[in-house]
Amino acid sequence: MREKICALITGAGAVVNAWDPVIRALQPYYDFPLTSDSANSILARLIYLLRWFSCLKTEHGATQYKVHLELLNEIKISISRELKEAQSSGEITVRTSLIACAKFFLLSHSKKFLYATTNWDSVGSDAIKKELNKTHHINIYPLHIHGHIDTPSGIYLPTEMVKEPYRSNEEEMTLGTMHGTTWRALEPATRIILFGISLSPLDAELQQIIACGLDFDCKKEVIIVDPNHQEIAQRVNLLINPARNVSVSGYHPDNLAKKHTYTVKRQNNKT
Incomplete structure (x- = not known):
């Protein structure tokens, strides 16, 4: 057998509370309260824009690709920090x-x-x-x-x-x-x-x-x-x-x- x-x-x-730390990481970029659904939308659109600008072989494309790549790394660091703190404190x-x-x-x-x-x-x-x-x-x-x-x-x-x-x-x-x-x-x-x-x-x-x-x-x-x-x-x-x-x-x-x-x-x- x-x-x-x-x-x-x-x-x-x-x-x-799985999404609460992620929402906190993203909230500083927006002037209205975010939800888990909007957090998903923000992250998905960021990935789309990175793909799009990586395909544009222009000066504008190169500039925007760099800007959005820096934003991606910044957000990932912020999400990780918030999740670590939430895990340590018992929030999640x-x-x-x-x-x-x-x-x-x-x-x-x-x-x-x-x-x-x-x-x-x-x-x-x-x-x-x-x-x-x-x-x-x-x-x-x-x-x-x-x-x-x-x-x-x-x-x-x-x-x-x-x-x-x-x-x-x-x-x-x-x-x-x-x-x-x-x-x-x-x-x-x-x-x-x-x-x-x-x-x-x-x-x-x-x-x-x-x-x-x-x-x-x-x-x-x-x-x-x-x-x-x-x-x-x-x-x-x-x-x-x-x-x-x-x-x-x-x-x-x-x-x-x-x-x-x-x-x-x-x-x-x-x-």
Whole structure:
């Protein structure tokens, strides 16, 4: 029998006040209150402008490219600083439902698991490590798919890809290696839990990582824990190779006892 391996992947939805530090980092540039949605819009547009100006082979293009690249680096440093302070002060913490989910779906399934996150902070891995060390002596080596606050230049913003005109070869290699490591680690996993991660259409590269991880010859189940599990399940099913045996289910974080089944019935399997 194939060894059971579980994967837990978390996003901003796993953290209380996740966007507050990011909003604080961006607020000085605007004269009206920002929201998490507007923060996403600001960062996505900045990435677009960098791509655009990198293509303009004019003096204006070169000048604006430099201006926006400096702004990008400034914002990344500010975001990292705010997140570090928020993590240290306890302003950002994991949702209690994440720990409940880990106990219910992860520890009950396998003794071997991997933890990956799109979050730039470490509150998720720290909390899970603390909880597990109540009964086991373990360490956790999280895969930070979108970079980490310890390296501000390497954090990965909304709509970005590994290959960007402003990214150094070293940064590209670091991010690319992390993405490749993540999908290869997902391949043998028989259970993949998505907690508080939306698989946004604006993050096609993350979707591709998940798709690669699912396209492996073993029976898999994807468990989505999120208030919007139905919408996310639709996105997950779009990533599944019809030839693979993958079941999909969803749960609300506040009710892990109620299962919603979203598995697509395939002619080539009995799932």
